[in-house]
Amino acid sequence: MEAFLASFDELHGFSVARASGRPTGSVYPILARMEQAGWLESRWETEHPEPGRPRRRFYRLSAQGQTESRRVVQERRGRLPSAQTTTRPRPALGFIWRWVHA
Template identity: 40%
Template sequence: MAGIERVTGPTLDVLEALLRAHQQNEELHGWAIIKATKRNGPTVYRALDRLHEAGWIERRWEELEPDNPGPRRRYYSLTGEGIPAARALLTQRRPAALTPRPTLGFAPLTWLLGLLAGGTR
């Protein structure tokens, strides 16, 4: 695996988004990465190209059904080699990126409903 010659803020943002997606067992398409990083398209795609050239990510085109016209999405995910490399780089350059973030969803609501019903923590 080749290293990344130039590590920029946008590259770290993209790696952070891809690592979080990996932890949730998901792939991200380009638009989702743009939204997650709050960076513009050309900046994100340049970072994705560098990461792909380094062997840290893989990309694949969405397979559409014949009755589902429209543009295909390109999905990105970390490779087996890219996962530890991304973790190491983020640990070095952006340690806060690896701290778990609270997941919003039904768990807080369930907890609140339990409290309202007279339960405890």
């Protein structure tokens, strides 16, 4: 969720896995459940990929997904001891934050 909230663009599944530090075998089922719940919208890459690379599926948060993801992330951050000592929320996926805002 944080990867999507930190990005202003669509993300493909492998980039979400890389950003979250989770294996693709656990990320893709989560993306499918989020899409089923109406939190994500997806589309298949229309351009021809490089030889030897399959087409990518791109995901982005729906309006409902943005609202719910913010709520979940804020709720979870509120439970972390470090979140109570900082004055401004900081993304757990800091390198994405820096990449998006560079």
